[in-house]
Amino acid sequence: MKLSVVIPARNEAASIEETVTTASAALEREGIEHELIVIDDASTDGTSERVSALAARNDKVRSYRSHYGQGFGLAVRAGLDRFSGDAVAILMADGSDDPEDLVRYHRVLSDGYDCAFGSRFIHGSAVSDYPRLKLGLNRIVNWGIRLLFRHSYNDTTNAFKAYRREVIDTVNPLLSNHFNLTVELPLKAVTRGHSYGIVPISWRGRSAGESKLALQEMGSRYLFIVLYVFLEYHLSRGDYRRPNFEEQPGRGRLRGGVRPGASGRARPVAPPADRAGDPR
Ligand SMILES: Nc1nc2c(ncn2[C@@H]2O[C@H](COP(=O)(O)OP(=O)(O)OP(=O)(O)O)[C@@H](O)[C@H]2O)c(=O)[nH]1
Ligand SMILES: [Mg+2]
Numbered sequence: 001m002k003l004s005v006v007i008p009a010r011n012e013a014a015s016i017e018e019t020v021t022t023a024s025a026a027l028e029r030e031g032i033e034h035e036l037i038v039i040d041d042a043s044t045d046g047t048s049e050r051v052s053a054l055a056a057r058n059d060k061v062r063s064y065r066s067h068y069g070q071g072f073g074l075a076v077r078a079g080l081d082r083f084s085g086d087a088v089a090i091l092m093a094d095g096s097d098d099p100e101d102l103v104r105y106h107r108v109l110s111d112g113y114d115c116a117f118g119s120r121f122i123h124g125s126a127v128s129d130y131p132r133l134k135l136g137l138n139r140i141v142n143w144g145i146r147l148l149f150r151h152s153y154n155d156t157t158n159a160f161k162a163y164r165r166e167v168i169d170t171v172n173p174l175l176s177n178h179f180n181l182t183v184e185l186p187l188k189a190v191t192r193g194h195s196y197g198i199v200p201i202s203w204r205g206r207s208a209g210e211s212k213l214a215l216q217e218m219g220s221r222y223l224f225i226v227l228y229v230f231l232e233y234h235l236s237r238g239d240y241r242r243p244n245f246e247e248q249p250g251r252g253r254l255r256g257g258v259r260p261g262a263s264g265r266a267r268p269v270a271p272p273a274d275r276a277g278d279p280r
Helices: 016-029 047-057 072-082 101-110 132-149 165-171 181-191 215-235
Strands: 003-009 034-040 061-065 087-090 115-119 126-128 161-164 196-200 202-204
Touching: 003 016, 003 072, 003 101, 016 034, 016 047, 016 101, 034 047, 034 072, 047 061, 061 072, 072 087, 072 181, 087 101, 087 165, 101 115, 101 161, 101 196, 115 181, 132 181, 132 215, 161 165, 161 181, 165 181, 181 196, 181 215
Parallel strands: 003 034, 003 087, 034 061, 115 196, 126 202
Antiparallel strands: 087 161, 115 161
16 A cells, blocks of 8 residues: 655744655565655745755655645645545654654554554553643633544544545535644544544654744634534534435444554554445
């Protein structure tokens, strides 16, 4: 299964080279077919020049200017329009995510799950230098999402996740232009009927560059997209579900979740019934 990695980057000159080279090294070492797609839109600090130099040395690295306007969500969507793999992971350029976790995600997808979700808040995960205010807000928002959607996954808001190609087909057209895309993708994927495996991941606070997340501007946008998906799930009578989705009678909760195995591999608890006998 070829894994495409979409890396949105704006003014990440200090970390983009390490992000791309460590991701490339991890995937090469594991023999995973891959491509790395960096999407820049308005960098002024030399990020694009660095990526062009990387692309000249490594033909699996591709660099694009977003063909949409500026914004995190639009940059990721530009990458999702262009990837050629069987699956796609979204990786931050600021060095916060551990590219080694791409290998874990690839395993989860190879095990048959449609989505690979990491959690920074379960046994086996490692988090350092998380700004306290952001961490507090993160826990509250993820708790609220869990209550609304009645699932047990506790890190919905983290963008670093991976999806099979057909999931991206299911969740399109995407609406979010900004950081709210981080919740639109996983929430639509699971409410529209895709399975997911959860693994512990590592995360560290950025050590260089500036945060692009403006919390005050994003609150209402996050609320909008969470409520949008919630209303779609409850009121649209399944109009947007993935092809061949079959309702499980008597199940109120979102299905497809798995508990993480101690090894970091997704360990299925109850495979999605409609996927039984459908090893892909
Ligand atoms: N192309 C593009 N990339 C963006 C944009 N906004 C953010 N990014 C990238 O998206 C990733 C996440 O942005 P961050 O600024 O790290 O957001 P954050 O992780 O919430 O903030 P920190 O806690 O400071 O790391 C980084 O790789 C950014 O370079 C944008 O408008 N365009
Ligand atoms: Mg960051």
